[in-house]
């Protein structure tokens with residue numbers, strides 16, 4: 141049953157984090173509605189972990205503000221109970237058994253749902269006596285997901301939860317994550333390099349590049365407002381009115397320009413094609429990288445696709 145969501149899941153204004161003199165996030169504005177599954181994507185060093193760590197109060201901003209479910213991160217014990225965070229590499233206590241983890245969860249979390257935890261452990265066929273250090277990567281991930289969900293939080297945050305899992309384990313993990321978030325009526329944010337995972341699970345997207353928000357919005361709305369215009373090499377000489385070019389890539393045979401604009405695109409010397417999520421993300425990241433390197437906002441690049449976003 142969905143909960144009543146009044147405050148955004150995350151709301152950042154001018155959010156900036158520097159480690160010493162090294163900028164990790166710069167002047168980020170974000171307003172992510174609650175009740176969504178949010179994919180946080182970007183290349184290595186884009187600031188994804190930093191944003192998640194700020195959101196759960198492990199670190200504090202250098203300047204600007206961040207609110208989580210309407211309150212400062214980790215504002216008090218009641219607020220901590222509303223948020224679950226699973227850090228990179230699915231941390232569990234290697235020397236403790238599965239049952240020990242559940243007992244610890246029950247002791248530390250006032251809203252602990254022992255029935256939910258117990259049912260999941262049984263369904264996953266995890267041996268309660270097994271030490272966590274002896275579990276497979278997929279089982280560890282499922283244990284961490286179980287603990288995160290049994291708190292019955294309003295917001296779950298995962299830092300690259302499925303990166304190290306094989307495709308089958310990853311698929312099961314993402315299916316369970318979606319089911320649990322829906323069952324709890326919660327929001328979830330997870331960072332990933334794997335755009336196929338994001339596409340499968342997320343209905344809201346945040347693209348970070350160079351420590352800045354490059355793109356954020358509802359996935360369906362973003363895909364509806366972005367198109368690929370295909371023209372012969374060298375084109376298009378002019379773009380339709382009211383569209384913004386994002387990025388242009390060319391081969392010997394054609395030029396593909398990713399554009400943003402609402403409404404149907406008029407006929408012209410171009411072919412209009414829908415844009416896969418992967419290409420949408422790569423367009424914004426390419427534009428960000430080009431701007432950093434100083435060669436223009438909608439410069440050209442070779443047509444490149446990749447299932448992983450890497451620098």
Ligand SMILES: Nc1ncnc2c1ncn2[C@@H]1O[C@H](COP(=O)(O)OP(=O)(O)OP(=O)(O)O)[C@@H](O)[C@H]1O
Pocket residue numbers: 159162163164182183184185186187188189190191
């Ligand atoms: N504790 C730290 N001390 C100093 N610099 C840090 C620290 N944590 C992160 N950084 C730097 O901040 C920037 C952002 O790092 P962050 O880990 O947030 O990126 P990321 O998008 O999560 O990367 P990845 O995908 O590789 O995990 C990087 O330049 C990184 O080197």
